[in-house]
Amino acid sequence: MGAKTETVLNISLKTHLLEILTPLTPLLPSELAIQLSPYVSDPIPQTVPYSLLQSVSQWTRTPAGLVALQTASLEPQSYSMIALLAGSVTSPERKFPAYIRAKSPEEAAALKKAERQAITSLINALLSIIGSGFAAWWAAGQTGWKNEWQVLFSLFIAAVVAISEAVLYLIWDSRRSQDRSPRKLKVSAKRRDEGEVLDVSRIEHGIPLGLRQRARRTATNDAMS
Incomplete structure (x- = not known):
């Protein structure tokens, strides 16, 4: 059987992380200090292994680590994984696939239509x-x-x-794309909301609704019920 290849997870070495790790280096055990030394001395690399940060964080929670931190007047909370990873980027050297937002049921139905x-x-x-x-x-x-x-x-x-049909199809497709644009959808939603507010205002002031407003209000009530 072949040897398993472990995926190395790196963390971007930001300035605040470097400031936290630098004073800790002399306090660490020799083996851990040797591993951390290349990442806190010139030239400063762009990333630091996640496993190394985890080992450092675990050591700071040991009795010997707590005593060493108190002696050096360092805050133990600064070396928790949450504090060490704050503001950092996971594996900035890698190119992850772009996030594709899942379509809502309304968008999926409109696309099928x-x-x-x-x-x-x-x-x-x-x-x-x-x-x-x-x-x-x-x-x-x-x-x-x-x-x-x-x-x-x-x-x-x-x-x-055929040419006429192609031209008509292109015109229809361009108009459909414009109607489905985010700006058009926002304007339509805004007009619908304004229409509902206007209907409520007319009712509150005793102004009768027209046939179109009454039909729209009835359809809305039927959909909600």
């Missing part, structure tokens, strides 16, 4: 192209054109319809 609409639009466009090409071929045949002219005419009409 948009996909269905796009598929439907593409199918309709394909049927329109085929239908227009066939209709042009049939109409050209009724006028007595030769077969090669019938084919060329039907291909021309199908190409024109």
Whole structure:
């Protein structure tokens, strides 16, 4: 069996961490002091192993470590793992994959709806192209054109319809993207909230609601119930 490779976890060596570790070096046991010495002397490295910080923190909680800290007038709380890791970055030399936020149920439903609409639009466009090409071929045949002219005419009409459908699809897709932009969604939510506040204000002042406001309020109450 091959030897297991242990993943080394490094911690960024910030200024505050260096200031905490430097006065502790002379107090540590010889073996631990030798391990820590390269990280508190010039040239200062960018990172320090997590396991080394953990060993230092564990030693400061031993009876010998507490006595040494009291003798040097150092605070034991400064050497807890929480204090040592405060403000530091885990393995800054590594490139972790970007965080991808999970879609909410509303976003997932809207995405599926948009996909269905796009598929439907593409199918309709394909049927329109085929239908227009066939209709042009049939109409050209009724006028007595030769077969090669019938084919060329039907291909021309199908190409024109295909270009038109592509332009319409691009326009529809761009408008859909604008409607789904975060700014548009925020504006829509703000208008909805303002409309609800206005309805409440009208009711409080005894002003009757219009048909549209009453219908919207009824639909909201039905959804909540």
